[in-house]
Amino acid sequence: MSLLQSKHWGRDVWLAFKDIFLVSSLPGSATRISVLVLASLYLLQIYRRKQRTTPIRGPRSPGWVFGFAKTVLDSTTTTELYERWASEYGPVYKVPGIFGQSKVILWDPKAISHFFARDTWLYNQVPFNKNVVRATLGRGVLWADGESHKRQRRALNPALSAAAIRNLTSVFHDAAHKTATAWDGEIESNQRTHCAVIDVQRWMNHISLDSAGIAVFSHDFGALDGNDSDVVHVLNAFGSSANFSNNLVILAQNFPSILKLPLPRTQFARKFRLIIGKICQELLSRTRKETETGGAAQGDKSCLGLLLKAEGSGESAGLTPQEVIDEARVLLLAGFETTAVTMTWALVELARNPDVQTKLRDECLEFGPTPSYDDLANKLPYLDAVANEVLRLHAPVKEIPRSATQEDVIPLSEPMRTAAGSFTESVCIPKGTVIVVPFAALNCSVSMWGPDAKTFKPSRWFEEDEGTRGAREALHGYRHLMTFGDGARMCPGRLFALTEFKAVLFVLVRTFVFEMADGPGVQIVEGLGMLPRPGVVGSAEAGSVPLRVRRYEF
Incomplete structure (x- = not known):
């Protein structure tokens, strides 16, 4: 991916050069040189971050204001949507939300295990959830990180x-x-x-x-x-x-x-x-x-x-x-x-x-x-x-959202095609990315529980499904459930x-x-x-x- 193909590159460059122009107009050549050096380092940092970030595929937003935010609140369709999107865009994909923002959905078992190993440390609760918990329950264990x-x-x-x-x-x-x-x-x-x-x-x-x-x-x-x-x-x-x-x-x-x-x-x-x-x-x-x-x-x-x-x-x-x-x-x-x-x-x-x-x-x-x-x-x-x-x-x-407190590289169970058309065995996400693990959808996914995954069938707990057992066992929750x-x-x-x-x-x-x-x-x-x-x-x-x-x- 070239520098000019980066999604926010044009905006970042414009804002950076705007600041450079204002500061470099100050008197003194030493000041101008220092500003230019710092600005160049800043732009290089942005460029490297953009280059490291994996371009993730996902569904096109149905609208800029709400995106799919209303859709995923509808529990009657969310499970099917999450699974269909994983099949279409890969086991890690992004879903457009409110005001053009996106959330990254983890469907890959190895990626999910990686996430849980770093929860509360590298991944913290999103501000909305923390505000709700504090208002309702105080600063207890559900609030803390x-x-x-x-x-x-x-x-x-x-x-x-x-x-x-x-x-x-x-x-x-x-x-x-x-x-x-x-x-x-x-x-x-x-x-x-x-x-x-x-x-x-x-x-x-x-x-x-x-x-x-x-x-x-x-x-x-x-x-x-x-x-x-x-x-x-x-x-x-x-x-x-x-x-x-x-x-x-x-x-x-x-x-x-x-x-x-x-x-x-x-x-x-x-x-x-x-x-x-x-x-x-x-x-x-x-x-x-x-x-x-x-x-x-x-x-x-x-x-x-x-x-x-x-x-x-x-x-x-x-x-x-x-x-x-x-x-x-x-x-x-x-x-x-x-x-x-x-x-x-x-x-x-x-x-x-x-x-x-x-x-x-x-x-x-x-x-x-x-x-x-x-x-x-x-x-x-x-x-x-x-x-x-x-x-x-x-x-x-149904699901939990977390915000990455720093850049992270998330491993995958198998190679995934990126938005740039190449294949990768890991996904690099920048600081501030909102990650979602869809508990309910994973519990009912065909890939982990077989073709009758949506059916109430207690007898499945006495059977061994060799075709899906490997995917389930990569998840370490209670009985491999989320x-x-x-x-x-x-x-x-x-x-x-x-x-x-x-x-x-x-x-x-x-x-x-x-x-x-x-x-x-x-x-x-x-x-x-x-x-x-x-x-x-x-x-x-x-x-x-x-x-x-x-x-x-x-």
Whole structure:
């Protein structure tokens, strides 16, 4: 590629020579020579950077203002688009976004592994995401990068370890049994049909909130008992698509000041921070008082209790009291939203696939009444397969964007054709490039999961597909899925989420039979909320997922 073929070369040269002309008009030949030398070095640096940068192919923008930004927010088409673009333009390609800017999409497994090995260090969160996280959750582990992230993550890990979650498994069972009792009451009140149409989305929200409240804070929000608290209202509002505008989400990525407007989304974020902050402060005060008097605080197995003990013993690697509160916010919101969404999708898939539901029920009934943490992890293989398949098809986080803090050379699994027509085994990107790893699309890609990749098929977890195994195994996330991410930012609460998910599903599928309320042909789509929640097409109630539930008769 010649110097004049560089995309921004003409603009850079004009701006540089404009500055040279203004400065070189100053009196004194020495000044003029110095300016010319510095300017020449600057232009040479630009030229070399342009020469090193790999010209990447990608689709032509449909418009300068939004590009494909609106298109990729539509979760019904994004998976197919990303895969088609990878097939057409190569495993690393660029997608035009707002105001002519582009994002680089990674589809190549080796490139993705390289990226995750450098996440939080060479690749940082984009400013929009950092602003949203700070406004909602504070400066906790989801906000931090580099050394700050490493320190906070190290302090958080013991509270989410296998040993900690093992002590919390009974909390998840209790929430599921409380739900089963409530559903039994609704079914018994319909003696004519012996079934009830239940909004499982709402109940999964309640299970997740009460479980997270007890497990994270040792605080029962009482959602399963009908307590309509401020926390219930705020968290349900976060999941509602009614509080989101596609255009505002897109524009705010380039104009962060939009986030300061009194929009419903920002108001809910502010209210959430205040409410959870107050609960954390109350628990903090109570724990310190109990510790001083030798009370029950020593037996507190909650995540926040463990964090507070680590802070007090100096084992928290310098976690400040405010950071402890911010981590608690992260644990509550992440535990509520992601698990509620995933469990709702699980019940929908079981209702749409009665043969899978029957096979899962048979395994759970044969096992016994109350599996332990280790039983859920190792002794219920079909439950594990169903959970994995739900996580594969319905990843709560669809993609992650990161900004390169410096120039990087990304290796590829195989040579790729560039926009200049040559082939390369690596891609050089300049500082400031926005990189995107499309979690959901990779999880459903034919190249990694075979021709039936879009189909709900738990049996795939017992089969070996030699044709796609190599591509999958290059990804080192949980079960080679992107659902929990990978690298330094791999979801720290994955054991918490998996254990709750399996414990709740175990109890409910043993007890009830699930069917689509309006017949097997009803269409379920993903709505735009904080996370893409399922919803029934044409439903008058946004965010509602009604299923017909009846008691299983032995």
